[in-house]
Amino acid sequence: MSIYLASLAQLSYRWLSYLFLLQKKEMEKKTILWISLCLMVGAAFAVPHYYKESFEKVNDSEVDLYAYEPFKESEKLARLDQQASFKIAGEVPIIDGATALYPLFSAFAEATYPEDLYNPYKGPVATTTTTTPSAYSRLIKGNADLIFAAEPSSGQKKAAEEAGVELELTPIGREAFVFFVNSRNSVTDLASKDIQGIYSGDIENWKELGGKNDEIRPFQRPEDSGSQTMFIKFMEDQKIKEPETEDLAGGMGGIIEEVASYRNYKNAIGYTFRFYSTQMVRNDKIKLIAVDGIEPNIENIRSGKYPLAAEFYAVTAGTKNPNVQPLIEWILSEEGQKLVEDTGFVAVQ
Template identity: 40%
Template sequence: MGTAKKIGAIALLIGAFAGFDLAIYGFFTKRCIDTSSEEMKCYSVELHRYMPFEEGSEAVKADTELRLSGDLPVLDGAAALYPVFSGVVNSVYPEDCVHFENGEFTADSALHYTNTIGAYKAVADGDADIIFCAKPNDEQLAYAEEKGAELEMVPIGREAFVFIVNERNPVDGLTSEQVRDIFSGGIKSWSEVGGEHLPIEALSRNKGSGSQTTMDKFMAGREQKQSPFGIFGRSIGYSFRYYAENMTDGGVKLLALDGAYPDREHIADGSYPLASSFYAIYRRDNDNEQVPVLIDWLLSDEGQSLVEQAGYVPID
């Protein structure tokens, strides 16, 4: 083989290994940054897609006669649940309550978006009345206790925690133990789980995010480790189902876990092993009289219909 051909063959080989999953990278790796940063606000969710009261918005609207006015509860929450709480505002709040300037909600807006970490801080500090999130981690609970905030957590819907790969990855499902082995470094190649002879890049999320808190619990004490050779193979990441399916640019697929695919049916019947509730959370000492009104509405048939319209699974 001539020198030029050898160089070409080597270049192709390097390109094949270096061409790891750009879809996962774009969806996932870019988001492994501080959720309070301007980059995170930009990347986490396209806020304009679900902006209340705007023409062409994807924010859902419940069929209800409830209309809140006066001292409106300030809402905040996780990126994965933004379609729910933006839909609440779109359904029962007055149109002049949302203020958005220079790419973010202003301090006087009834709708905020600071993601999980910021939302738990906001409710503990009294800057938000109700937040929409998965369960807090120990640090978030400790911060609330430090602030004298006893949190009331009301389940209002169900969602699935999912594992994500590039749509070209031939692996369609894993067992829970395989996933733990992958993320703790015990399984390093996709060939060990029925895939290609390529390294696995197991990506992690930023500490304190809803997805990372859930992943920490799933790992049951096992430390997440990344292979130095992972960037030459195929990636695997994790998030929540709705976020992965509806709030990304595509190019990814969700994996079945322990034989169950994370669709609405398997979330509702409990056969998908990582289905869990999400919550409307507020301080028990919050004296805003509209807070219990809104919580009761969220638990009503109308509120649960909104949860379903937004793409999530209502509570039983």
Template identity: 40%
Template sequence: MKLLRQITAIILVVLVFAVFDLSVYMLFTRRLKNTNTSESMKNNSIELEKYMPFDENSEVARVETDFKITENLPVLDGAAALYPVFAGFVNAVYPEDSVVFDGEKFTEKSYLQYTNTVKAYKAVVDGTADIIFCASPSAEQLEYAEKQGVELEFVPIGKEAFVFIVSDKNPVSELTTEEIKGIYSGKYKKWSDVGGDNRLTDPVQRIEGSGSQSVMTAFMDGVPMKKNLLGFTGRSLGFSFRYYVADVVADGGVKMIAVDGVSPERKNISDGTYPLTYNFYAIYRKDNKNENIKHFINWILSDDGQEIIEKSGYSRFNY
């Protein structure tokens, strides 16, 4: 009898650990495992050398064009996500010796620079870059230009969509803006509230200050976003810029959903029917005397320039 009690006690202890560990695994560990789709995500991070102009192994977008700039080259910089676009412009239009790369970064002599949105805005205001390629500026960036007494010209050159993504196993493929706001505000706690199955909604947010989180905050229009406490047991809804997820969708695992009945396809982004479409711009100082800036931007808006934008994964401004 004593032996039976002892064996039972040992089995109970083993069972307690096994049930606890299994629960942790099923609820958390399994959910957080990087799948093959995350590899695609990593590959989509911008690698300088991957889009290096004039390198035959580069994946930079290529077009044949008669327009060339050989002197008074504008110095280019911009948002990291748009680097493949302006590297493509350089590859098509600039002379090969205009790009000086020391193996880690572009040197000061290089007419192609690569920083990020924050530094690029500062560079164009300070006059160390002639044209930058970025999304709309933040209030701080506009304030900095104003403080320096600099007026900036914004020329829209392409379009990008803000997209919402769900697992490809989620039966919901379309939401209205009101439903999306409802999920993020905590009004809709189950997918069945918006035409899906009976699982909990899990609205996923990004890091505060990131570009996509800023756009999402603006999209919510003052309505605070709430987390669904037990949402991690349900189906998630996330958001991103289309550029970052377009290839991932092709791998499976997630899908972009239609918003207000319009899917985020390139045509719908270019013609403006997709409701969450944002322009990105070529930005320069109004007092910049370099004549090539305007010639260059006119070329960017031509078929050749727009083809580079499209080949780089974005949508044309001139559709």
């Protein structure tokens, strides 16, 4: 009997061991399957992200503003053939502005300011560029005397009103607001109504506009930037489709902090200003398109043929600096307007 029980116990042990091994193998299979599934899910998210990141971008980091720094040996900065008839003595105005206009107001500074170090990036200095949104903010807060930028957005006008200051805009030059596509895109000309259709979401494929069968990726710029303000004005009363974004600022009333405006997808469309894209960035992977059959070149801006030409401004907000108004008057003089032209813009005088 004891031998029988011992044999039965041994048999049971072997059976349980076998079951344990089967269960272990089954668990290992499930574990492998689970890990594989996790890797596949991770890859599904990661691969498109890194594929997306592999595309070239056109952004401000591609522009070396030191090449336009005043009182440096730069071949890019426009200069007069003789000494300017106006020179600032005493308190120099603190100026700021749009990145795209830095080469111009840097030229103004070199012509009229006392020679000194004027770093384009580091403040506080008399001349710097902190981009349009920041420049308007500094002006409204009284941290800048004069800025050079496109017209203010509705948000910037509201901020000035709430601060109890009045923005005074003086037109000093003209520039083209432009749309661009990938250089491989066969489309070279778009009607204004078609561009509005793209950004409203009514037109979604390039084949609708004579291009290839590719879904259109319409990118936008950050809110309150000069080009975004121009874009909203261009859209008039048309609805605007929610933009592609890479990062959304958190908190109440969060705004788009960073928009993939210039990612070089073959099927993308974006917008900027002519001088910035053709002279400062010079990226041959994008091309500017004609609007309503008119190319965005200097001749068409000057003649008024190009439909999206716009003025840019010297903007003040009640500064007490006595040199600001004389500086603006000089900018509108023959000498100042020559620098506007020589930099690559169109004069208003």
